[in-house]
Amino acid sequence: MRKEPLDRPPVAVFTQSATIGQMDAVGCAWPEAHSDAKMMAKLGAAQATVFGFEAVRSSFCLTAEAERLGCNVDPGKKDRTPMLKKHPFNFDPMSDVYDEPNLMDPEEFLKGGRPAVIIEATRLMADEYGKEYPVIAGNTGPFTLAGHMVSTENLVFGIMMNPEEVHKWIAAVNPIVKAYSQALSDAGADIIQMSEPSSSTDLLSPDMFTEYSGNYVKDSLACVKDAYSVLHICGDTSAILPLMADTGVTGCSIEEKVDSAEAVKINNGRVALVGNIGVVHPLLQGTPEDCAAAAKRIAAAGFNIVSPGCGLSALIADENLRAVVKAIKG
Amino acid sequence: MSEKLDALIDIVVTGKMKLAKDATQACLDDGIDAKTIIFEGLSKAMAIVGDKYAAKQYFLPQVLLSANTLYQGLNLCLPLLQGDGSASKGTVVIAVVEGDVHDIGKNIVKAMLTGLGLNVVDLGKDVPIKDIIASAQENNASIIAESTLMTPTLAGMKQCEADLKENGLKGKIKTMIGGGATSKEFAEQIGADGWSYDAVEASHLAASILGIQ
Ligand code: B12
Numbered sequence: 452m453r454k455e456p457l458d459r460p461p462v463a464v465f466t467q468s469a470t471i472g473q474m475d476a477v478g479c480a481w482p483e484a485h486s487d488a489k490m491m492a493k494l495g496a497a498q499a500t501v502f503g504f505e506a507v508r509s510s511f512c513l514t515a516e517a518e519r520l521g522c523n524v525d526p527g528k529k530d531r532t533p534m535l536k537k538h539p540f541n542f543d544p545m546s547d548v549y550d551e552p553n554l555m556d557p558e559e560f561l562k563g564g565r566p567a568v569i570i571e572a573t574r575l576m577a578d579e580y581g582k583e584y585p586v587i588a589g590n591t592g593p594f595t596l597a598g599h600m601v602s603t604e605n606l607v608f609g610i611m612m613n614p615e616e617v618h619k620w621i622a623a624v625n626p627i628v629k630a631y632s633q634a635l636s637d638a639g640a641d642i643i644q645m646s647e648p649s650s651s652t653d654l655l656s657p658d659m660f661t662e663y664s665g666n667y668v669k670d671s672l673a674c675v676k677d678a679y680s681v682l683h684i685c686g687d688t689s690a691i692l693p694l695m696a697d698t699g700v701t702g703c704s705i706e707e708k709v710d711s712a713e714a715v716k717i718n719n720g721r722v723a724l725v726g727n728i729g730v731v732h733p734l735l736q737g738t739p740e741d742c743a744a745a746a747k748r749i750a751a752a753g754f755n756i757v758s759p760g761c762g763l764s765a766l767i768a769d770e771n772l773r774a775v776v777k778a779i780k781g
Numbered sequence: 782m783s784e785k786l787d788a789l790i791d792i793v794v795t796g797k798m799k800l801a802k803d804a805t806q807a808c809l810d811d812g813i814d815a816k817t818i819i820f821e822g823l824s825k826a827m828a829i830v831g832d833k834y835a836a837k838q839y840f841l842p843q844v845l846l847s848a849n850t851l852y853q854g855l856n857l858c859l860p861l862l863q864g865d866g867s868a869s870k871g872t873v874v875i876a877v878v879e880g881d882v883h884d885i886g887k888n889i890v891k892a893m894l895t896g897l898g899l900n901v902v903d904l905g906k907d908v909p910i911k912d913i914i915a916s917a918q919e920n921n922a923s924i925i926a927e928s929t930l931m932t933p934t935l936a937g938m939k940q941c942e943a944d945l946k947e948n949g950l951k952g953k954i955k956t957m958i959g960g961g962a963t964s965k966e967f968a969e970q971i972g973a974d975g976w977s978y979d980a981v982e983a984s985h986l987a988a989s990i991l992g993i994q
Pocket residue numbers: 603604607648649653654686827831841844880881882883884885886887889890926927928929930931932933957958959960961962976977978979980981983
């Protein structure tokens with residue numbers, strides 16, 4: 452994370468890390484592990500204890516905060532992550548109807564629901580594995596969380612129709628995001644990995660990024676005390692990578708849609724680069740050889756940490772993950 | 782082409798939502814019929830938007846704005862089409878498969894099929910396969926049209942073919958599929974009766990399946 456020159460980059464899963472193989476190996480599975488701190492700690496450590504990756508990570512989804520704030524969530528299955536079912540607030544740019552963002556206080560937010568479970572799991576992981584491995588805690592970014600509350604489509608459409616209402620909502624969720632990020636650090640996380648998929652260039656144009664996402668990330672994530680901060684965004688991030696670094700985070704985690712060497716060039720040493728092995732190709736559909744080759748290529752390109760580029764599919768084969776570890780650690 | 786229609790295309794492409802209704806009305810007042818407005822105007826406009834998106838001149842917010850602008854015009858035109866009482870040409874049940882909420886493309890295909898004079902039953906987005914089949918039976922539909930833009934939800938389309946077969950409906954109810962994640966090869970592989978790249982082609986496809994025109 453400090454971008455120091457090393458013989459080889461560390462290899463770790465910075466994004467959602469659990470797979471069926473790990474669930475079976477440690478005897479803790481989804482959906483229960485999403486809401487039980489002990490199970491989450493055990494399963495979140497499995498990337499290290501089962502495969503030899505060099506980190507442990509708490510939380511497996513991006514719905515915990517939204518659920519705490521009133522969204523309806525389908526808990527998913529052993530092989531399927533939870534999915535948002537309903538947005539509690541009305542935000543309709545077509546009919547010009549916008550609910551006020553009446554959300555719970557940040558302190559209240561931290562006390563219950565799955566955020567409290569994840570904080571507790573992070574604490575357990577820091578106690579049990581913290582000496583040996585860095586503890587990563589994953590959470591949800593401000594634009595993404597605001598989208599969860601009012602529907603991402605409507606929020607994005609609102610940028611064209613009524614930007615003030617959009618800002619009102621992101622500004623309302625951001626103190627919660629900030630308090631939660633700090634609480635995860637206080638619980639012992641060494642790294643906060645914030646995922647902000649809804650501000651990818653598939654949803655926002657690059658010239659909207661800083662105004663609707665970057666500035667808020669700067670205020671909530673980049674100022675977390677006693678932990679490194681990593682901003683994860685999916686899709687083709689080549690146009691926004693410099694803007695992601697402008698938020699002041701320690702690292703950026705990106706997908707394989709950006710060529711690894713190209714990303715290193717764009718980044719020009721500004722932040723630690725984390726990524727960018729493809730989750731579908733090669734991890735899910737490729738062979739162990741394909742996976743090892745991708746990991747080696749990314750290390751050679753100059754990434755600071757070799758990691759999958761996005762959350763793992765639970766169906767990824769053990770051999771493919773082992774091949775990644777072996778390719779880097781030898 | 783008519784100036785009025787060109788003006789409407791420009792309004793949709795640039796997302797001037799408040800002007801869309803009046804511009805559509807102006808076309809109608811000029812004697813351009815609703816079907817022509819949809820086929821030669823609105824759908825052309827959305828194709829231009831698609832090209833701009835592919836060229837990274839447009840991003841999602843602009844696409845959404847154009848789509849909502851297009852809906853303003855569609856809402857004026859669609860009732861006029863249903864007015865010709867041509868439901869007898871055939872019924873299509875259209876839906877976006879379960880797990881997928883992308884419905885802009887489906888809505889445009891729906892407009893085209895309506896423009897063709899078909900009776901279109903729209904089940905919306907994120908629809909379970911069993912509901913699609915049940916509705917097709919209930920409405921005595923000749924065609925099930927399914928849309929998906931996402932790879933993980935392709936499985937639903939395959940499921941639909943299997944379920945139709947199991948219920949002895951395969952061939953009696955024809956299927957056509959489309960949306961970004963699909964391809965001609967995929968359609969052939971799962972045994973769908975047709976695939977098309979865009980909405981205009983989708984209307985030709987439906988016409989040929991039903992043997993009209
Ligand atoms: C708009 C959009 C959204 C909007 C959808 C709004 C809405 N109401 O539809 C919102 C913001 C909600 C959205 C959300 C998401 N999206 Co999105 N989205 C898009 C985007 C930018 C444009 C799609 C669109 O409307 N195009 C315009 C229409 C007119 O074109 P079309 O749909 O292709 O339809 C034409 C043809 O395909 C055909 N057709 C369509 N249907 C049918 C049906 C039949 C029967 C026939 C014959 C023909 C036909 O005719 C149409 C007209 O010519 C695409 C990018 C892209 N390149 O497509 C991504 C894209 C589809 N999204 C994607 C993703 C990943 C998501 C999210 C998962 C993002 C996230 N991380 O949260 C969520 C999905 C939520 C869910 N469960 O569905 C991916 C899908 C990747 C994949 N292969 O699986 C894409 C491809 C972006 C990308 N490059 O990664 N998205």
